[in-house]
Amino acid sequence: MTLAAHPHAVRPLRKRIADASEPYLYSAPALILIIAVMLVPLVLGISYAFRDIQLLNPLSGGFIGLDHFRALSEDQAFFRALRNTLWWTGASVFLQFLFGLILALLLDKPFAGRGLAQALVFLPWAVPSFLAGLNWAWLFNPVIGPLPHWMHALGILDAPNNILSDPHLAMWGPIVANVWWGIPFFAITLLAALQAIPRDLYEAASIDGAGPVQRFLSITLPFLAPTIAITILLRTVWISNFADLIVVMTNGGPADRTQIVASYIFTQAFRRLDFGYASAIALVLLVLLLAYSMLIVLLRQTLLNKG
């Protein structure tokens, strides 16, 4: 029985296959590109977490299963870094948001020179993070920076010391730099959202009897809520991964007091050159952030459905 003997039975089958695969063939180039660019590095990175990869050990590279994770579950430095990450991210995001919101509310009111002020607010955002880190490290340095002396004069510090070398205060250094650096992001996005609120709603509310606080609570906040949710989500993920300032200003010290998970990964990978262990930590951080993002997205969905 040859194919030629049953041309009518075969051709539809071949055609069916061709038809069925047509959409996949069309989308294949794009899909292959996306997989190559996004998924391959991700999968490779994840695979490192299950392998013993140490740059200085040419014999390493073998598959070791969950050994890294077992080690991680007993790594006190990791748990300290996790707590520090919470502290670093929470304080930075909260303060950036708070000041960004205040700034946006101020910039929303008309005043002379508003255009210039809006342009200036953007400035910190344009400063490279390493430069910002160096800058703030110097500002906190009592030898060249004024801040310790001012804080001493105000009674905040007992002596004009460098807070970056004080284990109890060190984390505040990078947080302050981060807040300074990140305010523009919130200010600009919130300002755009503020300016999209129709003015006559405020007028209607003030005629209805609402004072400034009530207008803020019953009009501004509901209108800003979706923007707030999405910017906080973005910034939280970004900041918890953002080790530049810490690496530049304190390098995780003193005594690991400012070590966050991201800088701990950096330390493991590039100081201890243990890529496998670093990947395992990164994987844990990834899972935690995914869980957090899901939570926020769900929250936003329920908010929007209710709204």
Place this chain on the structure above:
Amino acid sequence: MASIDIQDIRKSFGAFSVLHGVDLTIRDGEFIVLVGPSGCGKSTLLRMIAGLEDVTSGDIRIDGKRVNDLAPKDRDIAMVFQSYALYPHMSVADNMSYSLKLRRTAKEKIASAVGGAAAKLGLDPLLERRPRALSGGQRQRVAMGRAIVRQPKAFLFDEPLSNLDARLREQMRAEIKKLHGDLHATSIYVTHDQIEAMTLADRIVAMHAGVVQQVGTPLDLYDRPANLFVAGFIGSPGMNFFEGRYLVSGDHADLRLANGVTLPVPRRAGIESGATATLGIRPEHVVLDAHGALEAKVDLIEPTGFGIIMHVSIHDVPMKIFTLDRAMLDPGPAVRVDLPQERLHLFGTQGQRVE
């Protein structure tokens, strides 16, 4: 309910002066309609009464109390915006009860006030909806409901019906009139629409370029317009005007047009012989008569269904005639007309009405 007293109100935005001394006394329960061309300052005046714009100079009194420096919320007035300005994130019921909640009104009272207003406006089935799930007419009703639940001292309306289609506007106009009949609330209503102004107003305030031109009942403004502006603004199609020189000879008077034609006019004491003057007559008052004194060349016929607007010219001066006579759909090249003396309006050199 309250009276509103406006004394010599002026308003400038920077160096740009918008209102030039407006005086207006509104009696308790009166329905005042503000009309005037776009940009003449109607909304600005309304917003100053509401407290949304600062007063540059002059006094506004509500119920005898000076309110210039009171915040909008302390003036106890309600406003219906052209855009409705409903709170998009609140249900219809919450939109209507917001002002009462802010005033910490008891729950049962709020429920009964909202229920009452909803019943009046036919909003009962919509109370749980959001504004975005409503039609334009329904939103308009909610905006009205939000204003009436509170029983304020006065209502301010800024072109509340201008976003509705013609049919709905007619219906809402009647409803507003009925509502005012029920509530007898002091109201100030801004509109571009002649018919709204004529049908709703107890008194109309005609404004032009920041100055009040005339205040009076709708028929006052129609029958005895105080000046050329009001004469031309009230009525549709607009009044016909003839410019010329007022000349008295013996016991009768004429208006001599620039092209030499004379039209007989009634003698008036308020104007000197030889002065420039303008004669006005409404299109609906021109009489078509085969034995009329004037010949009018027919330029254009506009049938409106109800009647016919004829564009004609008398000695090359254009004029409009409004007639119900269907025969005029095909009047031929020319018709003869009369301008009845008792229907003529005469305006002096400054455009003021002369009697």
